[in-house]
Amino acid sequence: MLFLHREKCVHGVNPFGRFFCAQTQAGERVMAKKWLAVDFDETVACGEREVPLAVESLVRLQAAGWRLILLTMREGVGLEMALRWCEARGLHFDAVNECPDFLRSRKVFAHVSVDDRAVGCPTRRFRGKDVVDWEGVMGQLRGR
Numbered sequence: 001m002l003f004l005h006r007e008k009c010v011h012g013v014n015p016f017g018r019f020f021c022a023q024t025q026a027g028e029r030v031m032a033k034k035w036l037a038v039d040f041d042e043t044v045a046c047g048e049r050e051v052p053l054a055v056e057s058l059v060r061l062q063a064a065g066w067r068l069i070l071l072t073m074r075e076g077v078g079l080e081m082a083l084r085w086c087e088a089r090g091l092h093f094d095a096v097n098e099c100p101d102f103l104r105s106r107k108v109f110a111h112v113s114v115d116d117r118a119v120g121c122p123t124r125r126f127r128g129k130d131v132v133d134w135e136g137v138m139g140q141l142r143g144r
Contacts, residue, residue: 033065033066033067034065034066034067034111034112035066035067035068035069035094035100035109035110035111035112036058036061036066036067036068036069036110036111036112036113036114037068037069037070037071037108037110037112037113037114037115038058038068038069038070038071038113038114038115039071039072039114039115039116039117040070040072040074040082040086041072041073041074041116042116042129042130042131042132043114043115043116043131043132044058044086044091045082045085046126046127046129046131047127048085049127050089051126051131051132051134052124052126052131052134053134053135053138054132054134055086055089055090055091056134057134057137057138058091059090059091060138061141062092067094067095067100068091068092068093068094068095069093069094069095069096069098069100069108069110070082070083070086070093070095070096070097071097071108071110071113071115072097075097079096079097083096095108112141114132114137115132116130116131116132121137122135122136122137122139122140124136
């Protein structure tokens with residue numbers, strides 16, 4: 001189990017997020033990366049089509065050290081379809097509809113949540129719907 005500390009570690013800065021100090025139950029200090037929770041519908045995909053720049057942005061964030069949680073209302077067959085859709089595009093998640101394994105909570109923990117319905121999340125029109133504007137999201141994350 002990890003315990004996150006509020007103070008920033010001096011080392012380990014990457015382009016999209018800082019690493020934070022964490023501590024195991026044994027008291028060892030380790031580096032914990034930032035977690036990003038992301039919705040699926042109108043955030044990653046719009047129908048069968050990708051929301052522009054969604055997959056590319058999420059893969060870039062993973063490469064920069066972010067851990068991804070798929071946080072969606074989908075369940076059962078719909079959830080399986082969403083996961084297969086993402087996997088076919090090279091997008092894999094560290095957790096799905098649950099907390100990262102170092103926390104035991106009903107509330108999903110993430111440093112950042114990206115959802116087309118979230119207050120403050122940049123959106124744009126795509127195929128007649130409001131979807132997440134990933135260029136805007138990436139711009140917001142550059143300072144974190």
